[in-house]
Amino acid sequence: MHAADVRDRAAGLVRIAAPMVIASAILPPLVRRYTQHRPKVVVRIRDAAVERLVDLVAQGDVDLAIGPDRPTSEDVARTSVFESPWVRWCAPDHPLAKKRQLRWSDLRHQPLVTAGRDHERSVAQMRLNLPEDERIVPIDVVDNISTALGIAAEGLAATLSPAYVGIWAEQRWGLVKRRVIDPEVMREVCLYRPVRRVISPAAEGFAEALTDWVRSDAIKKGRRVPLRPARN
Incomplete structure (x- = not known):
């Protein structure tokens, strides 16, 4: 490996962690396109629970992580990349699929399943100011x-997730998306990197390309977009 390649971000190993949807559906096409421009850069994707992202960066297990907003320590820096609205996903024949947008009160008596304790806490926090008998409580x-x-x-329940999971929800599962308003709640997605540890030029270059790509409107809506040419 030539020193000039390393210095110019054209060679090296990049380790990045992300939760399931981002790790499986958003990062792989970016890695493929990025490494077409940088064939000597090797990017390793590690799928991880949302709760583990900051720790993996702090402990040096990965160079970068991208995922929902999480508290950080003095060892990890967090940069907001984009915001994605929380939306309701349901089967096309679900009764509430006929509405173009929903209010939180529409969900009160509907079966709702959430994914992970992080989602459960987010759903609870959204309506925390309501009386107890009006709060949104998932059945599972x-x-x-x-x-x-x-x-x-299968129509057994609906689920609340950020709109960016549409890359799975719409394309793989055939679900329909409905906005939930009053208020509309946003999910912040952040890039995490170490503070006390210097990451490689290759990781710096990939972080820059990743940030540019996921900030596009198409990614926020859960659709793929072409990668911009890598920068030197």
Whole structure:
């Protein structure tokens, strides 16, 4: 490996962690396109629970992580990349699928499944100011978003997730998306990187390309877009 390649971000190893949807559906096409421009850069994707992202960066297990907003320590820096609205996903024949948008009160008596404790806490926090008998309470909490989407696809329940999971929910499961308003709640997605540890030029270059790509409107809506040419 030539020193000039390393210095110019054209060679090296990049380790990045992300939760399931981002790790499986958003990062792989970016890695493929990026490494076409940088064939000597090797990018390793590690799928991880949302709760583990910051720790993996702090402990040096990965160079970068991307995922929902999480508290950080003095060892990890967090940069907001984009915001994605929380939306309701349901089967096309679900009664509430006929409405173009929903209010939180519409969900009160509807079966709802959430994915992971992170989602469960987010759903609870959204309506925390309501009286107890008006709060949104999921009937079940599953470990993986794929399970929640599969349950929703069979009409057994609906699920609340950020709009960016549409890359799975719409294309793989045939679910329909409905906005939930008053208020509309946003999910912030962040890039995490170490503070006390210097990452490689290759990781710096990939972080820059990743940030540019996922900030596009198409990714926020859960659709693929072409990668911009890598920068030197």
